[in-house]
Amino acid sequence: MGWKTIADLAVDAVMTAFRQDAVYNGGETIGVIFSREYTESTPFDESFASSRPVATVKNSDVPALAVSDTFLIDGVTYTARSIEQNHDGTALVVLAT
Numbered sequence: 001m002g003w004k005t006i007a008d009l010a011v012d013a014v015m016t017a018f019r020q021d022a023v024y025n026g027g028e029t030i031g032v033i034f035s036r037e038y039t040e041s042t043p044f045d046e047s048f049a050s051s052r053p054v055a056t057v058k059n060s061d062v063p064a065l066a067v068s069d070t071f072l073i074d075g076v077t078y079t080a081r082s083i084e085q086n087h088d089g090t091a092l093v094v095l096a097t
Contacts, residue, residue, distance in 0.1 A: 010088075011058065014033070018033045020032055022034070023071070026072075030061040032071065034054075034073050035054055036053055036054070037051060039051065056093075057091055058090055059085075059090060065083060066083075069093075076097060080094070081095060
């Protein structure tokens, strides 16, 4: 078994364990890992903490993933604000309401 196959199995296991359903672009339901990622910024020497909604998706589930795509998660429609490709066949999608 090659490393790629092992990595694919690991991604599948994590996506299955933490999967949450999301309706992608008003069409099919896909599995995502949804969370609110902690962020902190310090403009003008003031510290601000907040969270931002993010979804981890499998690239094979959303081959044409693009900024402005929509995800309906728990009754809330989110729009993709930015996309960070990972080396493991997934992407981290920063969302906005």
